Amino acid sequence: xxxxxxxxxxxxxxxxxxxxxxxxxxxxxxxxxxxxxxxxxxxxxxxxxxxxxxxxxxxxxxxxxxxxxxxxxxxxxxxxxxxxxxxxxxxxxxxxxxxxxxxxxxxxxxxxxxxxxxxxxxxxxxxxxxxxxxxxxxxxxxxxxxxxxxxxxxxxxxxxxxxxxxxxxxxxxxxxxxx
Amino acid sequence: xxxxxxxxxxxxxxxxxxxxxxxxxxxxxxxxxxxxxxxxxxxxxxxxxxxxxxxxxxxxxxxxxxxxxxxxxxxxxxxxxxxxxxxxxxxxxxxxxxxxxxxxxxxxxxxxxxxxxxxxxxxxxxxxxxxxxxxxxxxxxxxxxxxxxxxxxxxxxxxxxxxxxxxxxxxxxxxxxxx
DNA sequence: GATTGCATGTAAGGGGTTACATGATTTT
DNA sequence: AAAATCATGTAACCCCTTACATGCAATC
Numbered sequence: 001x002x003x004x005x006x007x008x009x010x011x012x013x014x015x016x017x018x019x020x021x022x023x024x025x026x027x028x029x030x031x032x033x034x035x036x037x038x039x040x041x042x043x044x045x046x047x048x049x050x051x052x053x054x055x056x057x058x059x060x061x062x063x064x065x066x067x068x069x070x071x072x073x074x075x076x077x078x079x080x081x082x083x084x085x086x087x088x089x090x091x092x093x094x095x096x097x098x099x100x101x102x103x104x105x106x107x108x109x110x111x112x113x114x115x116x117x118x119x120x121x122x123x124x125x126x127x128x129x130x131x132x133x134x135x136x137x138x139x140x141x142x143x144x145x146x147x148x149x150x151x152x153x154x155x156x157x158x159x160x161x162x163x164x165x166x167x168x169x170x171x172x173x174x175x176x177x178x179x
Numbered sequence: 180x181x182x183x184x185x186x187x188x189x190x191x192x193x194x195x196x197x198x199x200x201x202x203x204x205x206x207x208x209x210x211x212x213x214x215x216x217x218x219x220x221x222x223x224x225x226x227x228x229x230x231x232x233x234x235x236x237x238x239x240x241x242x243x244x245x246x247x248x249x250x251x252x253x254x255x256x257x258x259x260x261x262x263x264x265x266x267x268x269x270x271x272x273x274x275x276x277x278x279x280x281x282x283x284x285x286x287x288x289x290x291x292x293x294x295x296x297x298x299x300x301x302x303x304x305x306x307x308x309x310x311x312x313x314x315x316x317x318x319x320x321x322x323x324x325x326x327x328x329x330x331x332x333x334x335x336x337x338x339x340x341x342x343x344x345x346x347x348x349x350x351x352x353x354x355x356x357x358x
Numbered sequence: 359g360a361t362t363g364c365a366t367g368t369a370a371g372g373g374g375t376t377a378c379a380t381g382a383t384t385t386t
Numbered sequence: 387a388a389a390a391t392c393a394t395g396t397a398a399c400c401c402c403t404t405a406c407a408t409g410c411a412a413t414c
Contacts, residue, residue, distance in 0.1 A: 009281030087275035096266035100187030154333035
């Protein structure tokens with residue numbers, strides 16, 4: 001469903017091919033979705049069958065011909081309706097959080113290793129987001145990147161706290177065993 | 180896949196029925212997943228068929244008999260292997276972010292309404308998280324709630340910035356039209 | 359007498375990923 | 387000669403949600 005509106009929304013700025021859409025998703029929207037061709041093309045076909053878009057084939061010299069999709073009036077109406085409705089709750093599957101919750105079964109050392117690995121991942125993500133932030137062309141793109149940066153930073157801060165808890169508990173335990 | 184390890188992880192603390200698992204998911208793990216019976220029972224059946232758990236039926240007086248699942252050695256190995264592997268990347272679908280990205284097509288008033296609605300939602304979520312935080316029994320539960328609170332706060336702060344941008348742009352526009 | 363809690367499940371469908379398949383052209 | 391870019395798609399599968407179906411016991 002999300003990808004239906006994603007496509008309609010991109011087509012609001014002008015006709016595009018499926019390939020063009022994929023490119024834009026990959027470059028500017030990775031924070032929102034990782035949609036692949038296996039999602040994008042079938043969704044376009046569905047939109048076409050439902051007259052939310054229409055399509056014309058454009059021949060090109062030296063390149064395969066492409067199918068350019070254009071949003072219809074009906075499609076525009078559907079998109080604007082969706083846009084004004086309050087957003088559905090985010091669906092986020094956070095494997096790392098689950099691991100942390102279930103980590104009673106892990107030694108303190110393994111736990112710290114898990115946390116450290118996550119922090120490194122976050123740092124890598126943060127750096128690439130900072131780069132991305134410099135290349136943002138529109139205000140909207142900047143908002144999305146800023147969101148990702150804010151969440152990234154919040155998780156990093158939280159992780160530092162978790163790390164402190166773990167270390168404190170470790171010290172308590174060793175104090176116990178010394179007594 | 181997530182729910183496979185979730186179940187194995189909960190069974191590491193002792194045998195449980197599917198119903199027990201559902202209760203624990205609902206009370207302590209709502210931030211991580213909202214798994215319903217439609218996920219939990221079939222996953223248990225799969226785990227059973229693969230000898231990661233075994234099951235015995237326990238008759239009860241005055242209540243329906245229940246099927247108590249216990250993790251096997253093989254299941255424990257599988258779980259601990261998973262726990263030590265670095266976590267898979269979070270899978271996300273953030274509808275609100277998508278709307279904001281595509282909101283070029285919205286009037287400033289509608290945009291501000293969208294943002295305001297989101298801020299209210301966040302405030303409601305924050306309050307219920309603060310309550311939940313008070314009721315946490317284990318360190319792990321507290322970590323999870325703290326994570327949710329941190330992300331919630333980060334998004335609220337970011338939204339305030341976005342709101343400022345929108346208002347500034349609005350003022351720029353009206354200054355233009357005065358000239 | 360109605361609702362909530364305990365306890366189990368299935369069926370249909372939605373939304374998505376991964377891998378595969380094809381083929382020309384341009385760049386390295 | 388190999389790899390990347392342009393361009394389209396399908397098939398199989400996975401995970402999960404929603405809605406439905408059942409039935410007894412305890413509480414309000």
